[in-house]
Amino acid sequence: MEFQVINRNRNAVIPEGMFKLCGMEDAKLISMVQLNGGILLMPESVSTYQLLMLIDALNEQACEFLEAVAAECGPAEAEHRDMTLDEVLREFTVAVPDWAREKAGITVDTKLDCEASEDAGVIAVYPASYRHDLTDVPRSILQCLLASGHSLYALNDILTVESENSDAE
Incomplete structure (x- = not known):
């Protein structure tokens, strides 16, 4: 994709x-x-016709953008191809009750990540080191990528890597 x-x-x-x-x-x-x-x-000011032509141009541009993202994601792995969007999103959602967040001093708008320890039978929840993941993307876009057979897991990896928090920010 080329931009001026x-x-x-x-x-x-x-x-x-x-x-x-x-x-x-x-x-x-x-x-x-x-x-x-x-x-x-x-x-x-634009006429109705001009507005319709603008809508068409924006739609074409949106399709090009979506195709570029889809190409970055690649095809879904075999084990993920039959999953629904809700099933995929459940794998990336870290839900913690408000009272637990409050007790831990973690604000409601802080993105969370977690790790599980099989040996200790413990799940550690902590503020994520990234700003964006799959749960931040509009459902309509995720549904489109999923329906076309693209990997939402790869998209999540791209989003988290690109939005890694750093001390410089």
């Missing part, structure tokens, strides 16, 4: 040619829509 990269030095400038490519060369005012993880620029 611009230098953001507190005053990002969109090249004039980009407005022309998007059919916005005559737009006097531009609307900005804040998205989770991005910004959408469009003319201040």
Whole structure:
């Protein structure tokens, strides 16, 4: 996937040619829509037809993004192919009662991880070293990847590695 990269030095400038490519060369005012993880620029006012064409373009872009993620995940392992989304998510959910979190001084919004000790018969629960895992991804996206036979386990590994907490943050 290829993106045009611009230098953001507190005053990002969109090249004039980009407005022309998007059919916005005559737009006097531009609307900005804040998205989770991005910004959408469009003319201040659009016709119903233009809005439908924008929806189609966004849908195509979303499909390309999803295909890129799917390619990173690879196919699901044989033992995971017949699992439902709820079954997969149960394997990544660490649930602890509020009273136990409070007693341990762990806030409700802290992501948890755990380890089991077979010898001692103990499960240790602790704050995770990462910010994101499979449980943070919208169900519709997970369902799409699962239905197309991609590995949600690999996706979880990608998410946790990419969001590892560090002392520098």
